[in-house]
Amino acid sequence: MTSRxxxxxxxxxxxxxxAVGLTxxxxxxxxxxxxxxxxxxxxxxxxxxxxxxxxKLTECGKKGPTPLTSVSYxxxxxxxxxxxxxxARVDEVTLMSSTLHxxxxxxxxxxxxxxxxxxxxxxxxxxxxxxxxxxxAPETRALLGQAQAVQLLEVMALIVVGYAVYTVIVHxxxxxxxxxxxxxxxxxxxxxxxxxxxxxxxxxxxxxxxIVTAVPTVIPxxxxxxxxxMYVDCREKxxxxxxxxxGKTMCAYCQDNCLADEPYKFKQCTECxxx
Amino acid sequence: MTMNTVRTMRSATHIAxxxxxxxxxxxxxxxxxxxxxxxxxxxxxxxxxxxxxxVRLSWWHSTEGxxxxxxxxxxxxxxxxxxxxxxxVERVNLWRVCDWxxxxxxxHQDVFVLDFERIRPRGxxxxxxxxxxxxxxxxxxPDEILLERLAAAEPWPSARYDRAVSLWDEYVDPDPSRFIxxxxxxxxxxxxxxxxxxxxxxxxxxxxxEGTLRLSRLDELLFTILSDQWxxxxxxxxxKSEAGVELRQWLSCTGDxxxxxxxxxxxxxxxxxxxxxxxxxxxxxxVSSVYGLTDxxxxxxxxxxxxxxxxxxxxxxxxxxxxxxxxxxxxxGGLVRL
Numbered sequence: 001m002t003s004r005x006x007x008x009x010x011x012x013x014x015x016x017x018x019a020v021g022l023t024x025x026x027x028x029x030x031x032x033x034x035x036x037x038x039x040x041x042x043x044x045x046x047x048x049x050x051x052x053x054x055x056k057l058t059e060c061g062k063k064g065p066t067p068l069t070s071v072s073y074x075x076x077x078x079x080x081x082x083x084x085x086x087x088a089r090v091d092e093v094t095l096m097s098s099t100l101h102x103x104x105x106x107x108x109x110x111x112x113x114x115x116x117x118x119x120x121x122x123x124x125x126x127x128x129x130x131x132x133x134x135x136x137a138p139e140t141r142a143l144l145g146q147a148q149a150v151q152l153l154e155v156m157a158l159i160v161v162g163y164a165v166y167t168v169i170v171h172x173x174x175x176x177x178x179x180x181x182x183x184x185x186x187x188x189x190x191x192x193x194x195x196x197x198x199x200x201x202x203x204x205x206x207x208x209x210x211i212v213t214a215v216p217t218v219i220p221x222x223x224x225x226x227x228x229x230m231y232v233d234c235r236e237k238x239x240x241x242x243x244x245x246x247g248k249t250m251c252a253y254c255q256d257n258c259l260a261d262e263p264y265k266f267k268q269c270t271e272c273x274x275x
Numbered sequence: 276m277t278m279n280t281v282r283t284m285r286s287a288t289h290i291a292x293x294x295x296x297x298x299x300x301x302x303x304x305x306x307x308x309x310x311x312x313x314x315x316x317x318x319x320x321x322x323x324x325x326x327x328x329x330v331r332l333s334w335w336h337s338t339e340g341x342x343x344x345x346x347x348x349x350x351x352x353x354x355x356x357x358x359x360x361x362x363x364v365e366r367v368n369l370w371r372v373c374d375w376x377x378x379x380x381x382x383h384q385d386v387f388v389l390d391f392e393r394i395r396p397r398g399x400x401x402x403x404x405x406x407x408x409x410x411x412x413x414x415x416x417p418d419e420i421l422l423e424r425l426a427a428a429e430p431w432p433s434a435r436y437d438r439a440v441s442l443w444d445e446y447v448d449p450d451p452s453r454f455i456x457x458x459x460x461x462x463x464x465x466x467x468x469x470x471x472x473x474x475x476x477x478x479x480x481x482x483x484x485e486g487t488l489r490l491s492r493l494d495e496l497l498f499t500i501l502s503d504q505w506x507x508x509x510x511x512x513x514x515k516s517e518a519g520v521e522l523r524q525w526l527s528c529t530g531d532x533x534x535x536x537x538x539x540x541x542x543x544x545x546x547x548x549x550x551x552x553x554x555x556x557x558x559x560x561x562v563s564s565v566y567g568l569t570d571x572x573x574x575x576x577x578x579x580x581x582x583x584x585x586x587x588x589x590x591x592x593x594x595x596x597x598x599x600x601x602x603x604x605x606x607x608g609g610l611v612r613l
Contacts, residue, residue, distance in 0.1 A: 071301050100302070227401050228513035228523070235509050238559060245294045246312030246341040248530030253294070256410045256527055261398030265295045265414065 049157045049170065053112065057168055060108035061161040064100065073100040074267055076169040079113055090114055099267070100166070113170060225275070227258035233273030241272035280426045283354065287387075290344070290357045290372055292365035295414040300358070303418060309349055312341040315367045316409075316474060317529040319590035320447045324375060327447075334590070335532070344375055351376070353385030356425065360411035361393040363474060364528055366467035370443035373436060383436035387428040391416055405524035407470035435464045442468075447593040451603060454592070455610050474528055478589060479596045480580065482604045482613065487579040491596060491605075494586065496522045497537065498548075498568060498576035505565035507554055508535040512561075531561070538566045540587035548572035548585075583613060 049057070064073075075098045082091040093110045100106060159166035225233075234241045234251035243250045254269035264274060284304040290311055291297050297308040318334040321327040328345050332338060343349065355376060359369045369388065376386055393408050394415045413421065431439075442465065445454035457465075458472035477492040490498060499518040500511050512526060512534055513519065526534055542551035542564075548571045556562045568576070580586060588598040595601055602613035 065301055065304070071298050099298075102302075226515075228515070228519070232509055232513050235559070235561060242560065244337070244339065244341075244532065246530065247314040247317070247335055247532050249532065252526070252531040255523075259401045259523070260396040260404070260410065261400055262396045265412065 049155050049168075053115075054157050054159065056112035056115070057109055057157060057159050057166070058161060060105050060112060061159045061164065061166050063108055064102050064105040064161065064164060064166075071163060072165040072167065072267075074098070074167045074169070075100060075106065075109060077110060077113055077171070079170055079172045081172060096171075109168065227255050227274075230258060230274045231255040234269075237272055240268065280422055283356070283425060283428075284422075287354045287356045288349070288351060290355065291413065292359060292368045293362075293412045293414070295412050296358055299414040299418070299421065303421065307349075309343050309346075310341070311344040311368050311372060313368065314364050314528070314530050315371065315446075315592075316364055316471070317478075317533055317591065319595075320371075320592045322444065322447045322593075324378065344372065351379055351381060353381060355381060355386045356428065357386065357388045358391070358413045358421075359388060360391045360413050360415070361408050361467070362411040363407050363467050363471040364409050365411075366465070366471065367443075367446065370439045370446065373439040374443040377440055383433055384430045386430060386436070387425075388431055389413075389421075389424045389428055391420075391424070402520050402523065405527060407474045407528065409474075409528035438462055438464065449593045449601065451592070451594050451610060459609055474525070475591060476605055476610070477525055478591055479603060479605045479610060480583065480586065482606045482611075483579075484607065488581075488583065488604065488613075489579045490575060490586065491589075493522075493525050493537075494541075495576065496525070497534075497541075498572055501549065501566060501568035501572065503567060505552060505567050507565050508538055508561040511538070511566070535561045535564075537589070539564070540589070541572075542566060544587040546571060546575075546585045548575050 065071075076096040078092075078094040078096050079090055080092040080094070090113070093114045095106050095110055098106055153172050155170050155172070157168045157170070159168060231251050231254070234254060235249070241249075241251055245253070250266055250268065251272060253266055254264055254272065254274045257264045257269065258274055264270065281304060284300075285306055287305070287307075289297075289300050289305050289308045291300060291308055292311050294310070294312065297310055300308050313331055319330045321330055324345050328342075331342070335341075357369060357372055359365050373383075373386070373388075377383075391411070391413050393411045396404075430436075442454075442457060442462065445451075445457055448454065455472075458468045458475075462468060480491050480494075481489040483489060489495070496518045497511065500506070500514045500516065500522065506514075511519075512523065512531055514522070522534075538549060539551070541549035547569055550567045550569050552565050552567075554563050554565045575585065582599075583597055583602055583604075584599045586597040589596040594603060596603065603610050604613050605611075
């Protein structure tokens with residue numbers, strides 16, 4: 001149990017940004033490709049995990065602590081769905097980050113997610129949605145290892161067990177054996193002199209190391225914003241960002257962390273305007 | 276984690292002084308964590324717990340129970356483990372806890388105070404760090420360290436525990452002489468007194484060698500930032516100036532909510548140094564009003580206060596700064612009666 005809450009907060013941010021990066025790079029947005037219509041399948045739809053899955057996760061949560069006061073935990077999982085011409089299956093579930101640190105619960109939840117089976121219909125639907133006129137250019141797909149990974153969707157579930165609240169975020173990715181990469185144009189299509197690409201428009205290439213290099217291209221860093229600027233943004237947002245905790249708002253706690261250049265202790269800091 | 280540590284973690288009543296440490300302790304297996312979150316370095320404090328609780332709620336204009344120390348729902352069964360960081364805000368709270376536990380009959384042998392030193396930020400701070408620490412948290416330390424300290428915990432010696440209780444008694448005393456003496460001379464085992472005094476002294480008006488009465492450092496900063504232009508308290512706090520940087524250092528101890536209170540106290544005060552008008556967001560604290568400095572305020576800032584009562588009183592522990600009835604001012608010899 002060497003990881004700490006704050007460190008996880010940053011780590012989680014980076015990973016969530018990765019997920020966002022993948023989403024943006026592929027032209028998808030969560031929800032657009034929700035895989036509804038798969039009645040009976042244990043598969044996310046409408047941006048939510050199915051009830052049966054939530055029930056399983058809740059059972060896992062019951063194996064965790066039973067606090068006497070309100071306490072929240074965040075867990076993020078990456079679910080890889082492997083696909084070939086004949087079938088698709090969940091082939092890997094990775095715990096990306098957790099503030100819980102109780103392996104029994106984490107493993108239980110991972111096992112439950114591994115049980116999301118038979119996404120064939122879902123994938124068929126995905127193909128129907130993507131094939132004709134798909135806006136997704138192959139070269140804009142991110143790469144994971146030797147596979148081309150496309151984020152299908154990101155879903156979140158809130159699991160409440162007594163005073164414990166688990167926020168479980170699941171990134172579902174489809175891995176495909178890497179196809180022959182399509183060559184990218186290397187010259188500009190205008191007569192303008194070549195300029196370095198702005199960071200936000202850099203796309204992963206076939207030779208790029210995928211994850212780490214993809215992240216900075218999509219970090220929505222508010223350029224030039226100071227910690228106090230972000231405090232102002234945070235206060236602008238109102239509840240729950242300006243929640244009072246003993247004479248001090250949560251925004252002020254976030255500002256303390258920002259000024260000291262240390263990880264945010266409240267996971268909500270990033271949602272309240274801090275980067 | 277040894278079985279004894281596991282058992283202590285589960286069975287003990289734990290006290291934590293910041294919003295983060297309870298989560299850490301619960302994660303490590305504790306089942307009862309009492310949050311004592313109040314920032315006692317600002318506002319009134321009283322010897323009697325019931326009276327203290329009442330004045331604190333009134334000070335923060337709150338009915339919220341941030342502070343559970345006096346909650347009747349808590350069954351104070353030994354052992355009690357007190358987790359305290361180097362933050363001066365937490366240290367004052369520690370004295371209060373020692374006093375409270377003695378009042379309810381817990382022997383000092385049943386109380387385990389776990390001290391955690393400050394961890395310097397690994398990165399480069401964006402603004403200079405203040406000469407006092409008000410932001411440290413026990414949860415800054417890795418779990419292993421917490422468990423190691425718990426495994427090795429021993430009760431404080433009786434004399435040290437007594438000194439903690441005495442410090443609370445001195446802090447809430449309407450006569451600050453004993454407390455000031457402790458701060459200036461130091462008390463063995465309580466190294467927080469130096470930085471605490473550095474902080475507290477910024478809250479008192481200053482009498483110069485020439486006999487001029489000047490604003491406290493905190494008010495001087497406010498009056499430096501305020502101007503003819505209307506500013507919300509949020510804008511005052513975020514002011515991009517040296518005064519703004521220093522103000523944020525003090526506010527790291529008082530909490531940001533104190534800033535609006537202090538500005539409102541000035542605006543309500545009869546001296547007319549600070550003017551107030553309605554802001555654009557009446558529903559939001561710290562932006563619901565805007566403040567500006569009047570000519571009177573500029574005179575106070577530049578030439579000093581004609582008299583102590585020209586500024587609103589500011590309660591700190593058992594006394595009040597700027598109060599004619601307890602005219603304590605900062606002078607060459609420390610805090611002295613005017």
